[in-house]
Amino acid sequence: MLAGPRQCGKTTFAREIAAKDFADVIYFNWDIAKDKARLIADPVFFSKQPRSAAASRPLVILDEIHKYRDWKNYLKGIYDEFAGQYEFLVTGSGRLEYSRKVGDSLAGRFLKFHIFPLTLAELSGRRRTVKDFLERPLEEFDAAPAGGETAEAFRELWELGGFPEPFSKGRKTFWSTWSQAYGQQIVRDDLLSVADLRNLDKVETLFALIPSKVASPVSINNLAQDLQVSFDTAKNWLLLFDSFYLTFRISPWSRRISRSLLKEKKTYLFNLPVIDNEAARFENLVALELLRAIETWNDSGQGNFSLHYVRNKEKQEVDFLLARKNQPFLLVEAKTSSDSPSASLLAFQSVLNVPAVQLVARDGIKKLYKNGNNDTLVVTAHSWLSALP
Structure with missing residues (x-):
């Protein structure tokens, strides 16, 4: 399959x-x-x-x-x-x-x-073995300065997303036309082919709300109230979006995290450029790259991997946690500009005792910090993501 x-x-x-x-x-x-x-x-x-x-x-x-x-x-x-x-x-x-x-x-x-839309790892052709990455997740990436081989691929994915047709056309105007037709086709044709959607206009309204919800824990209760539908109805519609690869969601990590969130998932989109907020789009781009890696490792029999985020009730948060056999092995934070590790990243790293990387949208960043017994890498995002196996 x-x-x-x-x-x-x-x-x-x-x-x-x-x-x-x-x-x-x-x-x-x-x-x-x-x-x-x-x-x-x-x-x-x-x-x-x-x-x-x-x-x-x-x-x-x-x-x-x-x-x-x-x-x-x-x-x-x-x-x-x-x-x-x-x-x-x-x-x-x-x-x-x-x-x-x-x-x-x-x-x-x-x-x-x-199979996924195009990602930096595929476009760069620089993949490492999974074994090597797991042993040295903060090493062996593209350390070229600004304008290196992966910088242009990052800019193209940022503007056009990774779906082959708009990406190969290379024009934002084409992506815009394609994107509108794409979303309507899936909601009006594909979803209706498997589900009894009696409030299609509200389903479309919910999907139109998703770009503004990206990168934040989503309350199904709040969505249900906004749409004036039941909790179960809103929940089922979100599951449908996941089922047809319009969206994907990641769950909070709670083990060894005091006062952690337990229920609310974060939602991301496969069609990246529909997200207007730059910080949210950047986090979504990173999420897609990590999801592609996790699913590929699982599919190829490399182990049992999962993707999560970390957040507590004090609203300290790290964007991503990668786990293997239900044990954390790497923290990943996405920041558009800051080249110093976030306080939340360092705090959760100390609790979980794992390496950490902070990915930055700016070019030319590569800094290594010590946090107790652990290393924290701050690096340009496309340099590190392009080497994901």
Whole structure:
């Protein structure tokens, strides 16, 4: 299973895999009317396709199949019957966990991978091994001065985001047109395909509010009151946004943190440039880079990693905490300009006893501080992020 936001390159990637490794390929897309009709008429239509004499098994690509009401049972059935005869690649712009009816479990029948919009690490081509990063998270990054190889990539992502089409066009005017159509298509088409949304105008209003909520703990109670809907309704709409990769949320870290927040999550967007506030957009950019890394490490079997933030009731906060096997191993703070470690970063570092890095939007920053037995690196963001494995 290959999951990720709409228009981030899943279908292109799937077809590249098909062209490289398979002689026989059957492509299906639920969004194409004739494909949908073919599957409904004959659920095992692919088994009727002629095959070449190649030794490899045919590849069946099922694109956007999660929009089919009974998709989990369907996949379970064809896998159990045809796993020895065909390879299956399922791609979708939903998280492939969401459906109206859960149906039979697919446990043990699939491997799941994520694909993301472009990030600094991918654009720079300078990735380290995960093992090396975990051992030395404050070392081996691009230490070039202002104008180094990753600076231009950072500026382009800042202005255009990482979705391939607007990024490759290189024009803010194109991104603006693309972005409006993109959000409307997902809310009005994709979400409606899996959920009964009777207040579509309020769903769109909620999504329009998200850019102003980025980088802050979000109170579902407050959102529900603003929209005049129930708590559960607002909560379910936010889950839908997550499910279709419009947003992602990170949970607060509470272990060993006195008076920590326990419930309110922070919300971020995949379409970065819709955020007007520069500090929030910068934090969102960092969040996307860290999420891509965490998900890639998990997908490739490197371990059990998770992304969090740290905040207590005194409103001391560190933007990100990276954990491995439910143990913290790195703190990350995002600051647009300050080249001195924040007081909250140093305080939580002393409690958690882990390395820390403060990422700064300004070029030419590289400073190393001691905080007790731990090191704290303050560095230009694109220099450090571009080396994430």
